[in-house]
Each structure stands twice: as structure tokens, then as C-alpha cells.
Amino acid sequence: MAKIIVVTSGKGGVGKTTSSAAIGTGIALKGHKTVIIDFDVGLRNLDLIMGCERRVVYDFVNVINKEATLSQALIKDKRTKDLFILPASQTRDKDALTVEGVQGVLEELAKEFEYIICDSPAGIEKGAQMALYFADAAIVVTNPEVSSVRDSDRILGILQSKSKRAEEGREPIEEHLLLTRYHPGRVALGEMLSVSDVEDILAIPLLGVIPESEAVLKASNQGTPVILDTESEAGLAYMDAVDRLMGEERPLRFLEVQKKGFIKRLLGG
């Protein structure tokens, strides 16, 4: 049985695609056959983050409409063994996704893959609901900022009421909080919600905290998932999150303010 994990947030721009790419890659690195599906029909971006934008021929909607087979649409990642990407359509709209169509594709993928990562579009409209409908687990990507936290709570409500598991009265979707763009320095100054503040409000288990890092933009510039940058704090924090997702214990790190030299501290900055 494949495990279906949706990466969602409600709010846009918090790091869903970055996290989907990083976590999908991390799971594949551990030797599990993994596919990442871009559900953002009309605004596809996962291909760009994964660096395979020039290899897209067919997409998710083509497969749903039986204009292409799954094996024609799946793109095999060049860097990571056991990793595949199913790109979103750039030309259609979100109505192209139907419950039956998505279910058919997921069932076919489940025969071959151990993990299916669904990269949700922003919002709570059809595309986002379709991405979470079949999920077994959800990674709720949240920034330590008021609008993101509120939207995450909203999406948690939808996971608990509008998913297939909720409708069928089965065991609820596993919920995981992934706090991204975390800035320990600003938290120490009382300018940013802390990990425990966000945990208090959302009350779901913490999967990981990804510090704000220059490495994230650098990785997306190059079309490389940031988890492969093992020199960066963000990359290592994502790897920790993947380890925890696989049930391993990993202490939180990169939450302390880095000590700066005396002169730098004196001058500020």
C-alpha cells in the first residue's frame, strides 16, 4: 500500500513546493520509490523547483483524460534514484481535476510507488481540496506569521471534514506541522512567533522547523531540491524532518541565535 502525503497550507508562498520537492527527494534518498505530483493546475512550478522543466511532455491532466499513459507523463529524476515527478498542466484550469480521474491515477501509482507526495495549490478551492482528498497524511506548511497560521488552522478544519477519510468515518488523516522561514534571531527579539507559540495555537505534532536560509533561493535558482544541499541548515533541517516522518527520533536544531563576533554585534546587523 502506498502512503499518500499531501503538502498543504491554505496560504500561498509559504514553501509548499519547496517542501514537497525536498521531502519527496529525502524519502527517495532513503530508498523508497516516490512520486511527487503537482496539483497546481494552471500554475505549475514543481518542475522548475526540481529542475526538469524542459523535460515535460505530458502532464497530470493528460493522464486523467487518457491522452497519455502514466509512464509517458512521469519524469524520472536525474539526480535521485527512485524519484519521479508528475507535472501539472500549464494550460487547463483546476476543473480539469475530477475525483474519479484523480482516484484512477493515484490507484495506478499506488501499484508501483511506496510514497505519493501531493503538492497542493494555495487556497481552499477545488485544486487544494482535490490534493488533500485521498491523503493518508498531511504536512501543513506554516510560516511564523499571523495570516499563515490562521490559514493553516482553516486547512486543518478541511482535512478533518472534507477528506475521503473524514467522509468515510475512517481513522483521520495524520497531521504534521512544518514550520518554515523560521528566524531564531527575530524570535529572540520578540518580533516573530516562536515554535511553541505556533504549536500552542495549531495543536498538531511538529514535524520540523526549517530556518530562513539563503540556500533555499539558491537551490530554486538552480532547480535543485534544497535537501541535497547538505552544507545548508535548511537542507539538514529538511533531512531531519524526513527522518521524523519515517518514525526516527531527531532533536530540533538551528533554533538558537547564532553567536556573532563582538564588533558585528556592536554595530548591529
Added chain:
Amino acid sequence: MGIFDYFKSKSAPSSASVAKDRLQIIVAHERSKRHQPDYLPQMQQEIIDVIRKYVNIGNEDVQIQLDNTDDCSVLELNVTLPEQN
């Protein structure tokens, strides 16, 4: 933190704690509405219309809430009537 920041007043609550307080209130409010049936707002409006046939009240004078416990649901209706003159 630069040398000049040491002179700033520390008395005001931090903006992060303001954010947390605001979020706790709005999230609790939105969660309480989450399990309400869709017909509730319309029912509230119709109840207000009926009362208004007899007494002059505003929309905000009627509070309606549905509480679900294990085996029963309680519909609580609070109407503030204007002072008689």
C-alpha cells in the same frame, strides 16, 4: 542588535506576543463556527425577522449558538430586548 537598541524602551509587549493573543482569539472563534450547520445563518435571520414583527431590535441583539455534546445538541438563543419607554 546594535548599540542604539539598548536605549529603546522594553516596556511594551513584544509584537510576537500580540500576534499570539490575536491568533488565539480568532482561531478559537473560527473553530467554534466550523461545526455549525450551513443553515444556521439563514435561520438566525428568519428568527430575527419574526421577532422584529413585534419588537424593534437590531441584528446584533440576537445571539444564536449551537452546542454539540455527546448525545444532544443545544440551540441557544439570546435576544436582548430594548428598554421599554
